[in-house]
Amino acid sequence: MAPGPEVSGIDIYVRIKPVRRPSPRLVVDTSENKIEFIIPRNESARLVNNQREHFEFRFNGILTAEAKQDEVFERVARPVVTGAMEGYNGTIFAYGQTGSGKTFTITGGPERYVDRGIIPRCISAIFSEISKRSDQQFTVHISYLGIYNNEGYDLLDAGREIKAMEDLQQVHLGEAEDGTVSYPMYRANNEEAALNLFFTGEYNRTIGDTPRNMASSRSHCIFTIHIEGRKVGEDVVRRSKLNLVDLAGSERVSKTGVDGTTLREAKYINLSLHYLEQVIIALQEKAMGMNRWGLHGAGLEIQFCAVWADGWG
Ligand SMILES: Nc1ncnc2c1ncn2[C@@H]1O[C@H](COP(=O)(O)OP(=O)(O)OP(=O)(O)O)[C@@H](O)[C@H]1O
Numbered sequence: 001m002a003p004g005p006e007v008s009g010i011d012i013y014v015r016i017k018p019v020r021r022p023s024p025r026l027v028v029d030t031s032e033n034k035i036e037f038i039i040p041r042n043e044s045a046r047l048v049n050n051q052r053e054h055f056e057f058r059f060n061g062i063l064t065a066e067a068k069q070d071e072v073f074e075r076v077a078r079p080v081v082t083g084a085m086e087g088y089n090g091t092i093f094a095y096g097q098t099g100s101g102k103t104f105t106i107t108g109g110p111e112r113y114v115d116r117g118i119i120p121r122c123i124s125a126i127f128s129e130i131s132k133r134s135d136q137q138f139t140v141h142i143s144y145l146g147i148y149n150n151e152g153y154d155l156l157d158a159g160r161e162i163k164a165m166e167d168l169q170q171v172h173l174g175e176a177e178d179g180t181v182s183y184p185m186y187r188a189n190n191e192e193a194a195l196n197l198f199f200t201g202e203y204n205r206t207i208g209d210t211p212r213n214m215a216s217s218r219s220h221c222i223f224t225i226h227i228e229g230r231k232v233g234e235d236v237v238r239r240s241k242l243n244l245v246d247l248a249g250s251e252r253v254s255k256t257g258v259d260g261t262t263l264r265e266a267k268y269i270n271l272s273l274h275y276l277e278q279v280i281i282a283l284q285e286k287a288m289g290m291n292r293w294g295l296h297g298a299g300l301e302i303q304f305c306a307v308w309a310d311g312w313g
Contacts, residue, residue, distance in 0.1 A: 010280065011060040013076055017101045018065040033059050069114060072105060073121040080242065081125045084227055085133075087238035091245065092118060095273075098217040098249035106223075106246040107202060119198055119223050119244050126225060126242075127191035141185040141226040142194055144201035145171065146214035149268045154184050155201040155214060155221070162204050165213055179239055185226055198223065217249035218265045220272065247273070 014035060016028065027036040037055040063072055080090035094102035109115030130138045144155040146168070153168040162168060171183040188194035205214035205221065214221060225242040248269045 011076075012280075013061040013063055014057070014059045015063040015067065015072065015101065015105060016065045022065070028062060028064060030062050030064060033062055035059075035062065069105075069108065069117060069121070073118055073125075077118045077122055078125065081122055081129070084225070084240045084242040085126065085129050085229070087229065087240050089241045089243075091243040093243075093245035093247055095247050095250055095276075102246050103215070106244055107198075120195060122225065122242060122244060123194045123198065124191055126227065127194065135232055137230050137232060139228040140188045140194065141228075142188050142197045143181070143183055143185040143222075143224045143226065144197065145173065145183060145222045145224075146205065146219050147173070147222070147272075148214065148219040149265060150272070152183060153214065155204045156184070156186055156197055157204070162207050165207055167207075168204065168214075179241070181226075185224070194225070218269065220248050221246045247276075 016026075016035075025038045027038065029035070035057050039053055039055065041053055061075060063075065077092055080092055084090050092106075094105045096102050104115070104117065106118050108117030108120060126140065130136075130140075142156065146153040146155050148165075152171045152173040153165075154171045155168065157169040160167065160169075169184070174182040176182075186197055188197060201221075201223065207213055213219075223244045223246075225244075227240050227242070229238045229240075230236065250269075250273055
């Protein structure tokens with residue numbers, strides 16, 4: 001098997017959530033893939049006031065407030081799905097503050113079919129692609145994990161009746177060098193089976209008290225499609241993983257005003273997002289030799305989606 005590139009790229013998109021009153025402080029320039037924030041100086045602050053008023057961020061793409069779910073899928077996810085079918089690992093994650101639309105983007109809105117998100121669209125695209133490739137045999141497995149306070153939980157523990165978050169099976173999140181995973185994954189023979197696993201996971205995310213369950217903004221959720229492909233009559237097996245990640249809310253918690261459980265949750269979230277930021281910076285520098293890129297700059301109705309394909313499975 002010919003080796004693929006170690007890192008083939010990381011693309012960062014910003015999706016702007018439709019809001020009733022768009023902020024006049026946010027200027028979107030789609031031709032330059034640039035957004036600007038104008039934050040007026042607080043003149044009463046000091047006599048000499050050097051406070052910065054103008055912030056500018058560039059992205060690989062901007063999904064404006066008018067962008068619908070199908071456009072988001074085609075621009076952000078389709079290339080990663082294509083890569084996964086060819087044996088490249090890929091990851092798509094949504095990063096942003098609570099309420100910025102991460103879950104809407106990754107899993108979808110609850111009311112309308114057109115609002116289905118990246119996960120069900122990736123499932124459909126993969127099985128549609130499999131049906132076209134009669135010269136290849138594929139095996140698909142699904143895993144869906146929740147991470148709360150650094151502990152991993154299996155959201156697809158379908159064999160057991162889950163009544164409380166504590167009933168979810170705790171799992172080890174490790175991965176061996178050859179890609180073998182230590183957490184459970186479940187075989188999906190067709191699109192319907194994969195979607196049923198997705199629905200089971202979605203249901204299990206909502207179990208337990210709202211502030212603490214896996215649908216809340218305090219846990220990360222990772223839906224992974226594990227693909228194994230082999231040309232008919234050949235022994236070489238290509239394995240890839242497509243990770244679709246709904247991250248915990250990115251808001252920073254100030255040092256005052258929170259304690260106990262909330263502070264503990266915030267510490268884990270902040271630490272894991274900090275590591276993620278380091279990974280993105282390292283990957284981006286490695287992939288493109290580009291400038292450092294600030295993950296924490298954007299405002300309330302903004303959300304980041306990042307995509308990367310990171311080599312052979
Ligand atoms: N692009 C969009 N179009 C229409 N509605 C949207 C869009 N993005 C988000 N929403 C709606 O905004 C609300 C908040 O979105 P969502 O729950 O996805 O945010 P979140 O970032 O996942 O928050 P949390 O961190 O709390 O999980 C939901 O009611 C969702 O349906």
